[in-house]
Amino acid sequence: MKQLKELYDYREMIFSLVKKDLRGRYKGSVLGFLWTFINPLLQLMVFTLVFSIIMRAGYEQYYLFLFVALVPWMFFASSVQDGSTSILREKDMVKKIYFPREVLPIATVTSGFVNMLLTFIVIFVVLIFSGRGINPLAVLCLPVVMIVQYILCLGIALIVASLTVYLRDLQYILGILVMALQYMTPVMYGSDMVPDWALPIFRMNPLTPVIEIYRQILYYKQIPHLTSLLLAFCTGVVFIVIGELLFRKLQKGFAENF
Amino acid sequence: MMDERNAIEVRNITKTFKVYYDKGTELKEKMLFWKRNRYENKDVLKNVSFEVKKGEAIGLVGKNGCGKSTTLKMLTKIIYPNSGEIEMQGRVSSLIELGAGFHPDMSGRENIYTNASIFGLTKKEIDARLDDIIRFSELEEYIDNPVRTYSSGMYTRLAFSVAINVDADILLIDEILAVGDANFQAKCFNKLREIKAEGTTIVIVSHSLGQIEQICDRSIWIRDGHIALEGNPKDVHMEYLNYMNEQRIDRLERERTDMQIREMNERNDVNKNKKRYGSEDAKFTTIRMLDKDGNEQSTFKTGDEMILDLDYHVEQKVTDAVFGFGIFRNDGLWCYGTNTRIDRMKNFDLEKDGNFKVAITDLNLIPGQYWCDITIEYGEGNPVDYYKQAMKFEVVSNVTDVGISRIPHNWELNL
Structure with missing residues (x-):
């Protein structure tokens, strides 16, 4: 409780770190912040080109099928990878001054989250213009799944951020792991393509329900099942509790391990 | 709680x-x-x-x-x-x-x-x-x-x-x-x-x-x-400062012993030391700096007693001899100098090996490093053995007054 209050007191620091990160991302480029929108749009154009002309997949409007899952996936991937170095990157500050160290992974994950929200503007525009349309009732569930994913990502970021301080190799190991996990999560395919015998293992992946819910809402225009939302939420809570406990224990040695 | x-x-x-x-x-x-x-x-x-x-x-x-x-x-x-x-x-x-x-x-x-x-x-x-x-x-x-x-x-x-x-x-x-x-x-x-x-x-x-x-x-x-x-x-x-000064003196003493051995060796190597000139009818042989208890020392606190203890060897009789010493700060500033003639001591001749001491009762120098020159001269002022920078010593103090010398003083405040 005390920690939560302290983090609340440091909200301005989180905001300013997020702002710095978002503004710094495309710094020096002519189009600047516009890239936040141009980048996913161009990506989407490539997908459309490749998947509707060259490599035709079994799903209609496959580029949309892929894109609505890929954007949340990229948020997860950046949370893990940028999150793992979030403490190391700011080691000068950690060595010199006190602030609740959780601020750093929180800011990293939040900035990835905001970036995803901005990309969603592109998603909605494309959904409407491609003729697929949206189901307003289903979209109401979108904030819930976003928050659930945020909690899950933050939990994992807390774990990897604190461990990476002690074992630097982790940041590179995570690069491979995240890539492997992408193929084990229904991002490029649907879970209907998974053979029955592999389903139990497939279901153990905490990202699977989250990604499926995104797709259900945006691609299939369905209201997600409460049970799958609840399951995803519980997974997120477990991760954030473990993450915080581990982080709190390991953070005491941060300044001495750079 | x-x-x-x-x-x-x-x-x-x-x-x-x-x-x-x-x-x-x-x-x-x-x-x-x-x-x-x-x-x-x-x-x-x-x-x-x-x-x-x-x-x-x-x-x-x-x-x-x-x-x-x-x-x-x-x-x-x-x-x-x-x-x-x-x-x-x-x-x-x-x-x-x-x-x-x-x-x-x-x-x-x-x-x-x-x-x-x-x-x-x-x-x-x-x-x-x-x-x-x-x-x-x-x-x-x-x-x-x-x-x-x-x-x-x-x-x-x-x-x-x-x-x-x-x-x-x-x-x-x-x-x-x-x-x-x-x-x-x-x-x-x-x-x-x-x-x-x-x-x-x-x-x-x-x-x-x-x-x-x-x-x-x-x-x-x-x-x-x-x-x-x-x-x-x-x-x-x-x-705290007293403790630090004592530590400093200890360390300098250790360093000095090393340095002295090195300098002695150098001196033996080079017979004609440029820092030393004169007719050499008489020569300093051992040079020591002592504190008030007679221990060899090269670090002193401002106001301490410092004793120069000097042995000399006589080659040829020196009539009407004069002993002297001078103190220079390490940047070359001449802080003090005197000799037996200036201090109006009785005239004396050097006939055989001997020893003399100078007791500086209040070493009122501000903290820093100093050199001490020592001399034997003929009465008219020509050097017999003029030994420049014969000794190096350091002065430490708790007080942070500035200048060259601590001039004894008292304050009287009429508030």
Whole structure:
């Protein structure tokens, strides 16, 4: 409780770190912040080109099928990878001054989250213009799944951020792991393509329900099942509790391990 | 539980640093060379306890590496003790590393927001302090320029202004008043007094004992990880300085012995030493500096007694001889010189080997390094053995008066 209050007191620091990160991302480029929108749009154009002309997949409007899952996936991937170095990157500050160290992974994950929200503007525009349309009732569930994913990502970021301080190799190991996990999560395919015998293992992946819910809402225009939302939420809570406990224990040695 | 009247309670803290011989943080290194991860435990603080009352200002003093900065870092919660507890009440601000999180491309104003947010201030709180911060930094004209265009002085001024305007309940300071020009230093110092008067608890680590004496109510002297003494700053500092001087004398003595052996060898190698000239009818053979107890010594405190003990060898009779000595500061300034003629001693001849002593009863020199020249001359002033820089000695003192010599004086204040 005390920690939560302290983090609340440091909200301005989180905001300013997020702002710095978002503004710094495309710094020096002519189009600047516009890239936040141009980048996913161009990506989407490539997908459309490749998947509707060259490599035709079994799903209609496959580029949309892929894109609505890929954007949340990229948020997860950046949370893990940028999150793992979030403490190391700011080691000068950690060595010199006190602030609740959780601020750093929180800011990293939040900035990835905001970036995803901005990309969603592109998603909605494309959904409407491609003729697929949206189901307003289903979209109401979108904030819930976003928050659930945020909690899950933050939990994992807390774990990897604190461990990476002690074992630097982790940041590179995570690069491979995240890539492997992408193929084990229904991002490029649907879970209907998974053979029955592999389903139990497939279901153990905490990202699977989250990604499926995104797709259900945006691609299939369905209201997600409460049970799958609840399951995803519980997974997120477990991760954030473990993450915080581990982080709190390991953070005491941060300044001495750079 | 904490006493209500205390701002800081430190109870039995011990801090051990692991000093690795060869540390590996990569997985490969950890697995392959796990034997290599040998380390030595270095105890920086051993079972230290102290309390600081609300509104009190204390100073931590001690020589380099004694653990005082480590203590401050633990109070800041940058590092944690291995055992023991630290409890604090209130918002803590630290002037340990100024300008943490400053971004060179952002303007001074934006950096104020970033930097203050690191101290846990909200936007509203920063807005309310913005004018004060800018005014204190005296950077009104430059506040919207990027920080990379600032001089280092401007940079520190801005950082200090932010840190000091946080309105903390507890302020931790490490060697901070050594920044900026004289005017800004004075301003910071006054601000610190003002903050103290408002009831802020202050902990200062500094080598500038004078600053601690001006601000602090109490000093804690940490020696080798223990609290050696605590109490009134003036008393503690006096003890501390005495201890430091003794350490210094010890060390210089060791160095001197080494140096003397080297110099002796050199002297034997080069018969015609340029530092030495004269007819050589008589020559100094042994040269010693003694303290009042007759021990050989080359470091003296201002006001100590110093005795020059000199043996000479006579080759050929020297009639109407004169002994003399001179003291030069290491930059060549001639501090004092005299001889037996000037001092109106009876005339004498040198016929066989002998010895003489000069007792300087009050060595009233200001701290520094000095050379001593010694001479044997003929009555009319020609050198028999003029030995330049025959001895080197050092003067130390607790008192920080300036100049060349301590002129005995008394103050009488009619207030």
